[in-house]
Amino acid sequence: MTSLILGLISGNARRRALRPAFSLACALLFASLNACALPSLQKAQLKPVIAQPVMELTQTPFFPQEIHQCGPAALATVLGADGVSIMPESLADQVYIPGREGSLQAELISASRRNSRMAVRLAPSTETLLQTIAEGRPVLMLQNLGLKSRPAWHYAVLIGWNGPKNELILRSGRERRQRLSSARFLQTWELADRWAVVIADPSQPPPATVTPADWIAAAAPFESTGQIEQAERAYASATQRWPQESLAWTALANVRYAQKNLEGAEQALEAAIAIKPEAAALNNLAQVRLERGCGVAALAALDRIESVPAALQSAIDDTRAQARQLGADRKIHCSAAP
Amino acid sequence: MRKQKTFLSGLLVAAMLSVTSWMPAHAAMVTTEQMVSVQTEQMRDAQVAQVQGFLARADVKQQLEALGVASDLADQRVAALSDAELQHLSKTIGEQPAGGDVIVVLGVIFVVLIVLELLGVTHVFSRF
Numbered sequence: 038m039t040s041l042i043l044g045l046i047s048g049n050a051r052r053r054a055l056r057p058a059f060s061l062a063c064a065l066l067f068a069s070l071n072a073c074a075l076p077s078l079q080k081a082q083l084k085p086v087i088a089q090p091v092m093e094l095t096q097t098p099f100f101p102q103e104i105h106q107c108g109p110a111a112l113a114t115v116l117g118a119d120g121v122s123i124m125p126e127s128l129a130d131q132v133y134i135p136g137r138e139g140s141l142q143a144e145l146i147s148a149s150r151r152n153s154r155m156a157v158r159l160a161p162s163t164e165t166l167l168q169t170i171a172e173g174r175p176v177l178m179l180q181n182l183g184l185k186s187r188p189a190w191h192y193a194v195l196i197g198w199n200g201p202k203n204e205l206i207l208r209s210g211r212e213r214r215q216r217l218s219s220a221r222f223l224q225t226w227e228l229a230d231r232w233a234v235v236i237a238d239p240s241q242p243p244p245a246t247v248t249p250a251d252w253i254a255a256a257a258p259f260e261s262t263g264q265i266e267q268a269e270r271a272y273a274s275a276t277q278r279w280p281q282e283s284l285a286w287t288a289l290a291n292v293r294y295a296q297k298n299l300e301g302a303e304q305a306l307e308a309a310i311a312i313k314p315e316a317a318a319l320n321n322l323a324q325v326r327l328e329r330g331c332g333v334a335a336l337a338a339l340d341r342i343e344s345v346p347a348a349l350q351s352a353i354d355d356t357r358a359q360a361r362q363l364g365a366d367r368k369i370h371c372s373a374a375p
Numbered sequence: 376m377r378k379q380k381t382f383l384s385g386l387l388v389a390a391m392l393s394v395t396s397w398m399p400a401h402a403a404m405v406t407t408e409q410m411v412s413v414q415t416e417q418m419r420d421a422q423v424a425q426v427q428g429f430l431a432r433a434d435v436k437q438q439l440e441a442l443g444v445a446s447d448l449a450d451q452r453v454a455a456l457s458d459a460e461l462q463h464l465s466k467t468i469g470e471q472p473a474g475g476d477v478i479v480v481l482g483v484i485f486v487v488l489i490v491l492e493l494l495g496v497t498h499v500f501s502r503f
Binding site: 105106107130140147148150151180250253254258261327348352 | 403404405406407408409410411439441442443444448451452454455456457458459460463464468471472473474475
């Protein structure tokens with residue numbers, strides 16, 4: 038672009054009289070371009086990011102999008118790459134909003150869950166995206182192809198890169214193999230808040246590039262949407278992958294509790310507390326012990342709470358009151374240590 | 376007892392809205408969705424979300440229908456959203472990015488070049 042404009046300036050020497058007007062037009066054009074240019078573009082070099090110079094997930098399916106339907110097409114692409122065979126037309130019923138002529142991020146995420154997968158948010162760095170692809174998983178991302186003030190939202194699937202050419206390769210719209218310069222890619226992604234997700238099977242080991250918190254956050258909605266077994270699989274995968282992550286154990290305990298597996302819940306909570314004696318986990322352990330008929334053991338768990346977060350105060354008071362009411366251990370299994 | 380009261384009122388709201396995928400919240404258990412938002416302030420929000428999710432579900436369904444989604448599909452779609460997601464959407468469904476078209480920004484620049492040409496400022500096109 039810059040060279041084109043410079044070319045224009047030198048090629049119009051004979052129109053000297055109009056030069057001021059032309060300079061103004063150029064200045065305005067530059068100003069409008071700069072409005073969407075970002076500081077990070079200067080560092081948009083792919084080469085140092087990852088050891089592999091060229092990578093492309095050529096086996097990723099491709100569904101050329103129908104008008105306005107990049108959401109269903111992109112989602113079908115990433116679901117297909119993870120073994121869920123579904124056509125964009127079926128997904129349109131799950132995510133397309135005619136009145137908005139598009140699809141919302143929240144619904145792409147919920148539709149993934151409807152198809153037995155999780156859409157896990159990725160950290161907002163190019164490195165994370167490329168490492169995810171290097172692991173063999175295409176990345177679903179949001180782009181803003183317009184300006185900040187006049188956005189044109191678009192979903193595409195990142196499937197590879199070419200380091201020497203400084204290009205990224207995407208399945209996008211009706212293009213099976215779109216090549217974008219890393220600067221343009223970063224610009225469109227940055228304007229979409231660097232939103233990117235990876236599709237994962239809850240019962241499989243989590244992708245190497247996701248954090249425990251993002252994995253658990255992606256799995257938690259399974260609980261309130263009636264897919265409790267999927268949530269349990271995801272949390273179990275999390276405890277295997279991150280055995281030192283107390284939240285994974287606490288989450289696993291919660292789904293076991295919801296399925297009336299009190300013994301399993303107690304074991305998972307004990308594992309959580311062994312890592313980190315957090316107030317929420319200790320409260321839940323006390324509640325489980327109460328329901329197993331162990332008043333003393335429940336109080337013992339509550340007594341280990343060092344500081345009570347304000348948001349948990351009422352829940353903890355409630356549990357303590359119940360534990361006092363129960364008073365004694367009525368069962369033999371209650372002899373467990375706090 | 377507090378726990379029973381919460382359970383009962385939750386049941387009432389659920390019955391009123393005829394929500395299908397609803398599970399009783401135990402007052403004394405801290406849920407995972409609450410714990411995921413670690414900060415206390417957010418945790419309170421998550422608790423509120425759980426209660427308001429029931430109301431948001433009806434609201435989001437109505438908004439989806441207003442935007443042209445068929446009623447039976449809208450039912451299935453809100454059922455697939457968690458309480459926190461519903462509450463978030465009910466407030467922002469009109470502002471959320473809705474990914475749709477591939478628009479070529481270069482078109483804007485092309486228009487600027489044509490205008491410059493027509494004004495006689497440049498002769499980019501007549502040269503070829």
